[in-house]
Amino acid sequence: MHPKFQIIDFRPEHQASFRQIYRDWFNAHFRMPTEPVDDFVLDHPEQAILEKGGAILVAVEDGEVAGFVALKQAGSAEWELTKMAVRAESRGKGLGRALCKAILDKAAARGASRVTLYSHNSLEAALKLYRKLGFTEVGLADGHYSSFRCNIKMEKILTDGDDETSLDPESWSQMRRLGHRMVDDMMDYLQSIGDRPAWNAPAGDAIKQLNRPLPLQPSDPTAVYEDFLTGVLPYNKNNIHPRFWSWVEGGGTPFGMLADMLASGMNANLAIGNHAPVYVERQVIEWSKEIFGFPPSSGGVLTSGASMANITALVVARNHALGAIKEKGLRAAPAQLLLYGSGETHNCVLKGASVIGIGSDNFRKVPVDADYRIRPDILLDMIHEDREAGYLPFCLIGNAGTVNTGAIDDLGRLAAIARQENVWFHVDGAFGAVPKILPEFDAILKGIELADSLSFDFHKWFYVNYEVGAVLIRDAAAHREAFSTPVSYLAAHARGLAGGPDPLSNYGMELSKGFRALKVWMLLKHHGIRRYEHQVRQNIRQAQYLSGLIASSAELELLAPASLNIVCYRFNPGNLDGQVLNRLNKELLQQLQEQGIATPSYTTLNGRYAIRVAITNHRSTRHDFDILVESTLRLGRALTA
Secondary structure, three states: OOOOEEEEEOOHHHHHHHHHHHHHHHHHHOOOOOOOOOHHHHHOHHHHOHHHOOEEEEEEEOOEEEEEEEEEEOOOOEEEEEEEEEOHHHOOOOHHHHHHHHHHHHHHHOOOOEEEEEEOOOOHHHHHHHHHOOOEEEOOOOOOOOOOOOOEEEEEEOOOOOOOOOOOOOOHHHHHHHHHHHHHHHHHHHHOHHHOOOOOOOOHHHHHHOOOOOOOOOOOHHHHHHHHHHHOHHHOOOOOOOOEEOOOOOOOOHHHHHHHHHHHHHOOOOOOOOOHHHHHHHHHHHHHHHHHOOOOOOEEEEEOOHHHHHHHHHHHHHHHHOOOHHHHOHHHOOOOEEEEEEOOOOHHHHHHHHHOOOOHHHEEEEOEOOOOOEOHHHHHHHHHHHHHOOOEEEEEEEEEOOOOOOOEOOHHHHHHHHHHHOOEEEEEOOOOOHHHHOHHHOOOOOOHHHOOEEEEEOOOOOOOOOOOEEEEEOOHHHHHHHHOOOOHHHOOOOOOOOOOOOOHHHHOOOOOOOOOHHHHHHHHHHHHHHHHHHHHHHHHHHHHHHHHHHHOOOOEEEOOOOOOOEEEEEEOOOOOOHHHHHHHHHHHHHHHHHOOOOEEEEEEEOOEEEEEEEOOOOOOOHHHHHHHHHHHHHHHHHHHO
């Protein structure tokens, strides 16, 4: 295809060109004074063609309209190609052929079995093109058109086997230009993200545009991209913004975005096979073992996130406790299995208990101390009491950074209890395990390396683009045994495509498994672990800076120690009761978000509504926290005035 033109759907602003180009073509070929032009179609193409289920395609060359072709329905499965015209200066460049091929694709997508057209034997170039496209001449009924304008009818039969097609672009150059534009637009978007509001609520019109019937016909990719630019991108969740501190979500990087593009282009399925992407994931797991002090003999796999990583670990723990469960189910258990963790443990563990058949009621919540860390003394008493009552404790979960406050359990003590009581020790380190890379946190996080399993997210405090988490399992054999199910169609071979490493499908629930490892591999190589040390340390220092700002204000109150990177606070002028304060701070938080100032999240600590700032954002600066505090005071004072 000519590199400087593209085919797009007709829009109202094309109407004047549609009329002029067709009139010029008509006058150049049919000069009989008695021969009329179909003015109604030219003046009202939407009413005459589009509203009746037809289609009009436009060829644009160097930004200028260069030609048209229309399609209208002539019967239940018959469509007519009509109103094809290309401006004089654009002829001979393949525009007519491209228009015809595109409109034939439209006809096929609409279920046409036959496409017809009417022409004249004087239009030799057009007839030659039609024949190349597979049209053949058929009998013309008398009186259908004036003989001055039409004396030939042609048709093309469309069947399932008529023209083999693919979903690759007809114009690679057009798709290439669109791709380059997308990359440029997203780089501009990321570079200027701090200049825009922290959040925009999706507008009513945008939501309406995103609530449309299933598309039945093809659309021009440029038009689809324009819909994305106007209806999707402006209403992003915006965890890429420097003042996004909701929940615990990383902001990704431009290089990570490009890595995702490469992985998507390769479109590899990592479940099985001897191909490079499998080795890339294995390398990422090896690096993860080194980061967290797991032995080289341990196993692991990448997951969609820590929720799936936790569930994966729980499956291994359950099956390790009772090997017969894999085949026999939970009825093979001699007693009710129990799972232990603090009341601050993430909700995904409760879901996991349900998923693996234990039941969320059998997750035993252990009380915490004033710093929201599990009470080991009470834990031991609970395990002993449960055993005496006939239950079967099988797993203990330690938190490396609780979701509410970032509290870190005494992991070394929990590891010792797990060994003493012969239960599996799992550490949920979704984000709080990452400071293990910092020497100053080695003592605080001591015990991670003793865990039977560890879950963590690369897309949180490693700032990798969503989505990618991981689980490490100390006993690689137990990991494999929990998930491997031999079947002939997935059997590994000594050679060929099914050769290579042990299939990754033997280590988790996923058989279809995307190449999420590539962005981790590329970003770790690009930044190096020392750069990550700097960024993580920076976020922790920012949490201390924010805590200091809050502590220095008589109207702000810290609600929990900032032991890691999470700061929980509230506006408290000192003269309001608890429920009023809760309502006040909830409204204050919503106004911070709705005004696009910043997006902290929220939690409740001892009945007190807290504005919760979770800092895993490499774009944040101290100035952003100054803005947060100043805005909190301003809004709080206005709300209490």
